[in-house]
Amino acid sequence: MKTKNVADEVLRAALALFAEQGYANTSVQQIVQAAGVTKGAMYHYFTSKDDLLFAIYERMLSLQKRRLDEITAAGGETEAVLRAVCEDVVVTSIDFLPEGTVFFRSQHMLTPERQAEVKRRRREYHDKFAELIVRGQEEKRFRDDVPVPVLIAHFFSDIHYLPHWYSHEGPENEAELAAQITELFLRSLRRTDG
Amino acid sequence: MKTKNVADEVLRAALALFAEQGYANTSVQQIVQAAGVTKGAMYHYFTSKDDLLFAIYERMLSLQKRRLDEITAAGGETEAVLRAVCEDVVVTSIDFLPEGTVFFRSQHMLTPERQAEVKRRRREYHDKFAELIVRGQEEKRFRDDVPVPVLIAHFFSDIHYLPHWYSHEGPENEAELAAQITELFLRSLRRTDG
DNA sequence: CGTTACATACCGACCAGACGGTTTGGAGCT
DNA sequence: AGCTCCAAACCGTCTGGTCGGTATGTAACG
Numbered sequence: 001m002k003t004k005n006v007a008d009e010v011l012r013a014a015l016a017l018f019a020e021q022g023y024a025n026t027s028v029q030q031i032v033q034a035a036g037v038t039k040g041a042m043y044h045y046f047t048s049k050d051d052l053l054f055a056i057y058e059r060m061l062s063l064q065k066r067r068l069d070e071i072t073a074a075g076g077e078t079e080a081v082l083r084a085v086c087e088d089v090v091v092t093s094i095d096f097l098p099e100g101t102v103f104f105r106s107q108h109m110l111t112p113e114r115q116a117e118v119k120r121r122r123r124e125y126h127d128k129f130a131e132l133i134v135r136g137q138e139e140k141r142f143r144d145d146v147p148v149p150v151l152i153a154h155f156f157s158d159i160h161y162l163p164h165w166y167s168h169e170g171p172e173n174e175a176e177l178a179a180q181i182t183e184l185f186l187r188s189l190r191r192t193d194g
Numbered sequence: 195m196k197t198k199n200v201a202d203e204v205l206r207a208a209l210a211l212f213a214e215q216g217y218a219n220t221s222v223q224q225i226v227q228a229a230g231v232t233k234g235a236m237y238h239y240f241t242s243k244d245d246l247l248f249a250i251y252e253r254m255l256s257l258q259k260r261r262l263d264e265i266t267a268a269g270g271e272t273e274a275v276l277r278a279v280c281e282d283v284v285v286t287s288i289d290f291l292p293e294g295t296v297f298f299r300s301q302h303m304l305t306p307e308r309q310a311e312v313k314r315r316r317r318e319y320h321d322k323f324a325e326l327i328v329r330g331q332e333e334k335r336f337r338d339d340v341p342v343p344v345l346i347a348h349f350f351s352d353i354h355y356l357p358h359w360y361s362h363e364g365p366e367n368e369a370e371l372a373a374q375i376t377e378l379f380l381r382s383l384r385r386t387d388g
Numbered sequence: 389c390g391t392t393a394c395a396t397a398c399c400g401a402c403c404a405g406a407c408g409g410t411t412t413g414g415a416g417c418t
Numbered sequence: 419a420g421c422t423c424c425a426a427a428c429c430g431t432c433t434g435g436t437c438g439g440t441a442t443g444t445a446a447c448g
Contacts, residue, residue: 006397022302024218028434039435040399049434105299108216146374147366153359154352154378161351165343172344180340184348187386188378200423222408233409235424243408 007045009035014052019098023053023106053106054114060099061121067092068128078136083182085132086155090178093162100163126152133189143191155185201239203229208246213292217247217300247300248308254293255315261286262322272330277376279326280349284372287356294357320346327383337385349379 013035017026028049032042046052071084093100107115133151136142142151158181166172207229211220222243226236240246265278287294301312327345330336336345352375360366 022218024216025303027432029432038399040437041397043435044397105302108299109219146378149359150366150371150374151378153355154375157351157355158348160358161347161354164354165347172341177344180344181348184340184345184382188382192381221406223406232425234411234426237409238423 006035006037006041010037010042010045011052011055015056015098015102018053018056018106019101023102023109050109050111050114053102054110056099056102057107057110057114057118060096060103061118061125063096064089064092065121065125068125072128072132078132078139079141079186082132082136083186085129086182086185087175087178089159090162090181091174093159094166094174094177097163097166097168100159104160104163126156129155136189141191142189151189154188158185200229200231200235204231204236204239205246205249209250209292209296212247212250212300213295217296217303244303244305244308247296248304250293250296251301251304251308251312254290254297255312255319257290258283258286259315259319262319266322266326272326272333273335273380276326276330277380279323280376280379281369281372283353284356284375285368287353288360288368288371291357291360291362294353298354298357320350323349330383335385336383345383348382352379 010031014026014031017030017034028039028042031052032039035042046055067088068085071088072081074084075081076084107118110118130148130152133142133148137144137148166177204225208220208225211224211228222233222236225246226233229236240249261282262279265282266275268278269275270278301309304312324342324346327336327342331338331342360371
């Protein structure tokens, strides 16, 4: 199918350019040039530049949500589930580093409605994550002297920050790093007293 | 001095607009209008729109560096110094929330030279922070099974993330939150074995 | 099979307007 | 007069988006 090739090529080019120079600094001209198509072709598949950006968000949100659902559906002890979720989201974030760069940097460039949509989807994820922590607290395994939102922010901040410092050329191994970050988080989450 | 008023008013307006809508989505027209001056006046004090953005960075970088120097100069036990540094940077980041929003979101909109300058100044801070951790490791108080860059990223991620979730209307008290975040970090940093 | 009828995919010149930045001119102080 | 400070009109550039037109495919009909 030729259709998919053109649209996909445009998306791939857009992602690379947005990650490198930012959304606002990237012109539609540059994108279609990098993708080897014309503006006419692009506007045949996408209704606007904004559409391109949102497609990137859509992919990431769907992927993360699906992975979270799979892991929680498998069940298990609270801390083990939480650990699996955390490690997975770190690894996924590394695998999709350019997406992450764009994701966290360009949210305010979306139309307000789409910003709201992204916010809603993120809250879904967020809430499901919160459930795990609350469950751990009820089981008296996790501390409850720090508000849950703070604990959550403490973990998501690591994910958020990854694209800003992680380099594929660096010494860090992906899975190892995921385990380390998760361990740091869990250690600060556990109760110290019985 | 009238001079300062105009320049200050422009900067204040620029900061608010950049934080709210992003640098690229804010026109010089909007800025001078919000500041109650004209473009002629603005371009008398600043050479470009980019200049406005960099001024915000300059203020933040200087402030943070100065505070770090003051605290480390006072001396003390390693963990106590580190705790003071961490709590201070959290509080400062909350006090300058709009600056933080712009700081972390718009770095790639600066000219390459200025991006490099920001990067250099941040590394200075970074390195001084790293010294504290290494010292703690040498004193066998901090864990050394996780690479120092990972430990540092783990803390800075919280700072980075603050503007994304903290709200002045929320329940969190500034100093209390600073203590909580710092405690989470220190807990994951300490050795568990003697 | 030939021909008509229409849909999909795509091209690329073009446009209106917004933008950052400049220029000109003058008010008010020293 | 000379200087700082600023207002307002102005300009060249670049952008996202449009639009008339073409090429290719394919389904229906006779």
